[in-house]
Amino acid sequence: GAVVSQHPSWVICKSGTSVKIECRSLDFQATTMFWYRQFPKQSLMLMATSNEGSKATYEQGVEKDKFLINHASLTLSTLTVTSAHPEDSSFYICSASSPGRNRNNEQFFGPGTRLTVL
Amino acid sequence: QKEVEQNSGPLSVPEGAIASLNCTYSDRGSQSFFWYRQYSGKSPELIMFIYSNGDKEDGRFTAQLNKASQYVSLLIRDSQPSDSATYLCAVIPTGGFKTIFGAGTRLFVKA
Numbered sequence: 001g002a003v004v005s006q007h008p009s010w011v012i013c014k015s016g017t018s019v020k021i022e023c024r025s026l027d028f029q030a031t032t033m034f035w036y037r038q039f040p041k042q043s044l045m046l047m048a049t050s051n052e053g054s055k056a057t058y059e060q061g062v063e064k065d066k067f068l069i070n071h072a073s074l075t076l077s078t079l080t081v082t083s084a085h086p087e088d089s090s091f092y093i094c095s096a097s098s099p100g101r102n103r104n105n106e107q108f109f110g111p112g113t114r115l116t117v118l
Numbered sequence: 119q120k121e122v123e124q125n126s127g128p129l130s131v132p133e134g135a136i137a138s139l140n141c142t143y144s145d146r147g148s149q150s151f152f153w154y155r156q157y158s159g160k161s162p163e164l165i166m167f168i169y170s171n172g173d174k175e176d177g178r179f180t181a182q183l184n185k186a187s188q189y190v191s192l193l194i195r196d197s198q199p200s201d202s203a204t205y206l207c208a209v210i211p212t213g214g215f216k217t218i219f220g221a222g223t224r225l226f227v228k229a
Contacts, residue, residue, distance in 0.1 A: 105210055
């Protein structure tokens, strides 16, 4: 199967600091990675789509200068929450897809990172 | 109109019963359909995908797709308490690679 890891699994930080979350595809090359945010008892909200070697595409309402996404290789994408505030506290989940690997384009999710901003 | 609609539930069924989860989608040309399961505090995990009209069975799970009615469903036979989770319906619309998720249906299986 396709395995996607995230690090860290949880993080607590002070307001105003920046936090970096890593997403790795462990056994396949992910041409596309997605970043989602999920608040308690709410559905997944897509934040941005990143393709290796190009700029991320952000969804409407997501501040690209606040949520910096880098997809430097086919196995690694990072999300940096800059100047985090308590309202950024959420469950951040990445997923990876590789259209060449499977024709159904299913996404494989990482385990998620729970961010708490004090 | 939301692109992918699901009844939020909760849907409650007794252990051993069949749980039926439903989903409708708006893009008639959509080609790929997925069901994910998400336990509380965890990330989604893929249960099944389907892309042809009809039924697809995998163990206790059966996915049903009706493109004419723009309807996809998931049946869980012999429901177990461990099946209690939120089930997300997901669709890849025409010409796209971005997956559109429904809001999810919460399922409770009572022991």
